[in-house]
Amino acid sequence: xxxxxxxxxxxxxxxxxxxxxxxxxxxxxxxxxxxxxxxxxxxxxxxxxxxxxxxxxxxxxxxxxxxxxxxxxxxxxxxxxxxxxxxxxxxxxxxxxxxxxxxxxxxxxxxxxxxxxxxxxxxxxxxxxxxxxxxxxxxxxxxxxxxxxxxxxxxxxxxxxxxxxxxxxxxxxxxxxxxxxxxxxxxxxxxxxxxxxxxxxxxxxxxxxxxxxxxxxxxxxxxxxxxxxxxxxxxxxxxxxxxxxxxxxxxxxxxxxxxxxxxxxxxxxxxxxxxxxxxxxxxxxxxxxxxxxxxxxxxxxxxxxxxxxxxxxxxxxxxxxxxxxxxxxxxxxxxxxxxxxxxxxxxxxxxxxxxxxxxxxxxxxxxxxxxxxxxxxxxxxxxxxxxxxxxxxxxxxxxxxxxxxxxxxxxxxxxxxxxxxxxxxxxxxxxxxxx
Amino acid sequence: xxxxxxxxxxxxxxxxxxxxxxxxxxxxxxxxxxxxxxxxxxxxxxxxxxxxxxxxxxxxxxxxxxxxxxxxxxxxxxxxxxxxxxxxxxxxxxxxxxxxxxxxxxxxxxxxxxxxxxxxxxxxxxxxxxxxxxxxxxxxxxxxxxxxxxxxxxxxxxxxxxxxxxxxxxxxxxxxxxxxxxxxxxxxxxxxxxxxxxxxxxxxxxxxxxxxxxxxxxxxxxxxxxxxxxxxxxxxxxxxxxxxxxxxxxxxxxxxxxxxxxxxxxxxxxxxxxxxxxxxxxxxxxxxxxxxx
Numbered sequence: 215x216x217x218x219x220x221x222x223x224x225x226x227x228x229x230x231x232x233x234x235x236x237x238x239x240x241x242x243x244x245x246x247x248x249x250x251x252x253x254x255x256x257x258x259x260x261x262x263x264x265x266x267x268x269x270x271x272x273x274x275x276x277x278x279x280x281x282x283x284x285x286x287x288x289x290x291x292x293x294x295x296x297x298x299x300x301x302x303x304x305x306x307x308x309x310x311x312x313x314x315x316x317x318x319x320x321x322x323x324x325x326x327x328x329x330x331x332x333x334x335x336x337x338x339x340x341x342x343x344x345x346x347x348x349x350x351x352x353x354x355x356x357x358x359x360x361x362x363x364x365x366x367x368x369x370x371x372x373x374x375x376x377x378x379x380x381x382x383x384x385x386x387x388x389x390x391x392x393x394x395x396x397x398x399x400x401x402x403x404x405x406x407x408x409x410x411x412x413x414x415x416x417x418x419x420x421x422x423x424x425x426x427x428x429x430x431x432x433x434x435x436x437x438x439x440x441x442x443x444x445x446x447x448x449x450x451x452x453x454x455x456x457x458x459x460x461x462x463x464x465x466x467x468x469x470x471x472x473x474x475x476x477x478x479x480x481x482x483x484x485x486x487x488x489x490x491x492x493x494x495x496x497x498x499x500x501x502x503x504x505x506x507x508x509x510x511x512x513x514x515x516x517x518x519x520x521x522x523x524x525x526x527x528x529x530x531x532x533x534x535x536x537x538x539x540x541x542x543x544x545x546x547x548x549x550x551x552x553x554x555x556x557x558x559x560x561x562x563x564x565x566x567x568x569x570x571x572x573x574x575x576x577x578x579x580x581x582x583x584x585x586x587x588x589x590x591x592x593x594x595x596x597x598x599x600x601x602x603x604x605x606x607x608x609x610x611x612x613x614x615x616x617x618x619x620x621x622x623x624x625x626x627x628x629x630x631x632x633x634x635x636x637x638x639x640x641x642x643x644x645x646x647x648x649x
Numbered sequence: 650x651x652x653x654x655x656x657x658x659x660x661x662x663x664x665x666x667x668x669x670x671x672x673x674x675x676x677x678x679x680x681x682x683x684x685x686x687x688x689x690x691x692x693x694x695x696x697x698x699x700x701x702x703x704x705x706x707x708x709x710x711x712x713x714x715x716x717x718x719x720x721x722x723x724x725x726x727x728x729x730x731x732x733x734x735x736x737x738x739x740x741x742x743x744x745x746x747x748x749x750x751x752x753x754x755x756x757x758x759x760x761x762x763x764x765x766x767x768x769x770x771x772x773x774x775x776x777x778x779x780x781x782x783x784x785x786x787x788x789x790x791x792x793x794x795x796x797x798x799x800x801x802x803x804x805x806x807x808x809x810x811x812x813x814x815x816x817x818x819x820x821x822x823x824x825x826x827x828x829x830x831x832x833x834x835x836x837x838x839x840x841x842x843x844x845x846x847x848x849x850x851x852x853x854x855x856x857x858x859x860x861x862x863x864x865x866x867x868x869x870x871x872x873x874x875x876x877x878x879x880x881x882x883x884x885x886x887x888x889x890x891x892x893x894x895x896x897x898x899x900x901x902x903x904x905x906x907x908x909x910x911x912x913x914x915x916x917x918x919x920x921x922x923x924x925x926x927x928x929x930x931x932x933x934x935x936x937x938x939x940x941x942x
């Protein structure tokens with residue numbers, strides 16, 4: 215009987231415990247790209263990698279804010295298929311990374327919230343953003359995201375191989391100033407090193423082709439989006455860019471058939487002289503440059519794309535931002551979201567260690583940012599960086615189409631003019647059918 | 650008082666199938682009809698809808714990217730279904746014996762089927778990439794240059810087909826094994842007494858005995874391979890220049906990347922029709938042959 219009573223008491227205690235008021239922890243869901251890894255603590259393989267830094271920052275926020283529980287979803291790049299499915303299912307996260315080029319898609323459908331009042335409530339002033347960052351998150355006069363960075367494709371250079379090819383002067387790489395100059399240097403490089411001048415991700419890849427095209431169309435001042443619903447690619451400006459890459463391909467002056475992971479590891483293993491990839495790889499390659507015995511040891515440089523065409527310096531840039539999807543939230547959740555937003559804004563310098571340009575002007579101007587490796591070399595991006603017109607929707611889908619057709623032209627499967635005409639037709643068809 | 654005839658039908662008997670019918674209507678029939686209705690609209694994934702009749706379908710028939718996807722899908726089915734049907738049959742015949750080694754090999758050959766498409770493509774990427782991949786290394790060992798298996802338009806579909814055959818071999822093999830174990834042993838004994846050779850035994854006893862299973866395997870594999878998606882998405886993203894884009898990837902891109910959900914629904918209906926026609930054709934063809942025997 216006594217045992218029965220004890221069991222009954224235990225059961226009652228269990229029921230009461232389950233009915234007790236829950237602890238005061240507020241859970242919010244954060245969704246990000248940048249891959250999966252351990253944080254940039256002791257022993258991290260690449261402490262300046264995107265993944266390590268963002269993981270470390272979110273871990274730090276979690277430690278410093280025990281009243282908030284972060285549920286972190288890691289989405290595969292670029293993350294929009296998953297996000298669109300979540301929106302369609304009515305279950306988007308509370309805070310999500312979004313490229314500035316994708317904001318207009320979601321903003322135009324009312325899927326994300328304007329963040330102006332929320333930013334103001336935690337003391338983040340949009341006036342503190344850089345010009346490029348502010349323009350990237352501002353649509354129709356409202357701020358729709360916390361800019362985290364601006365990024366651009368760059369020329370990552372293996373200086374050791376450049377030196378071998380006689381393409382270094384006063385410790386600086388000799389860069390081409392025209393398409394003919396590039397071909398001449400690439401041939402010289404190949405003759406001296408036996409390796410291709412360019413390392414490119416050409417298989418299972420569309421983005422890098424398109425970014426190359428955008429950048430050199432911009433240097434030629436080509437109005438390739440005459441309005442947000444039309445693209446114009448059947449132009450001499452576009453033809454000469456594609457023709458240059460085709461010639462590089464035909465003369466084996468570039469790596470071929472590598473996908474993104476293969477090209478990245480290939481560059482680190484000394485496959486070629488210049489890798490065309492974005493700001494986010496600076497931290498990784500800089501770590502390689504400090505690792506003895508590696509092909510990049512003591513011989514890594516990075517610069518914006520040289521101006522091969524046209525008369526003005528320009529670079530296609532995009533950026534990462536944090537946006538708040540529209541959904542029901544408790545006041546506590548909203549406060550938690552903006553506390554995290556404030557934390558991320560305050561740690562923009564930490565994020566800029568990846569190689570991205572900071573979104574906060576004060577960070578760009580700070581001595582500690584300027585002291586980071588190669589930042590002086592890429593500083594011009596802050597002034598020459600240019601996005602696509604912000605009203606252009608579905609920029610990722612457009613990027614896929616253009617990259618697809620460019621690949622066909624460069625690898626010789628389609629005549630250049632046919633590929634450009636096909637790209638133009640497909641993009642315009644996509645834009646025409648937008649509701 | 651007379652007992653009710655067991656043959657007498659009552660409407661209340663229908664209640665036994667009621668729960669299934671409800672689930673069937675809610676999860677299959679309704680989405681199917683909703684998809685057909687959606688395909689008649691110009692619709693955005695997140696709002697906005699206008700009735701356009703058959704415009705989406707006529708647009709699809711003019712869309713070279715979609716037509717290329719249809720061609721790719723048929724080619725892929727041709728590249729995968731016959732090998733799956735034949736190789737799995739060969740394996741099943743070879744492993745249809747009560748030995749421990751056969752049991753181990755049955756497990757080995759089935760094991761690939763339990764892997765997710767992500768793992769399968771990760772494994773096969775390491776086999777197929779020209780930059781240090783297994784096939785490239787083998788070719789290098791015999792002095793040959795690597796093959797761009799994931800970036801050449803003529804090689805990319807066969808490469809995905811190879812991956813798929815490796816992945817999907819387990820299920821048809823098991824179906825064949827189950828069928829083979831139903832064939833009466835007396836038939837083989839009689840054949841042995843009549844001094845029938847292995848080929849005659851195979852063609853006169855084994856294959857006729859498991860004919861229904863062969864038809865089933867071919868139909869199941871056709872239905873599955875028409876829906877190729879994950880391998881193409883993860884290995885090639887449909888490239889180069891659409892050479893490996895199947896219909897489902899086209900639907901996915903249009904629906905989730907372009908948010909043109911009405912157009913994607915129309916493409917889905919066409920895929921549904923293609924699978925239906927292919928399946929019915931196979932069924933009718935094999936049934937007619939069986940009836941004429």
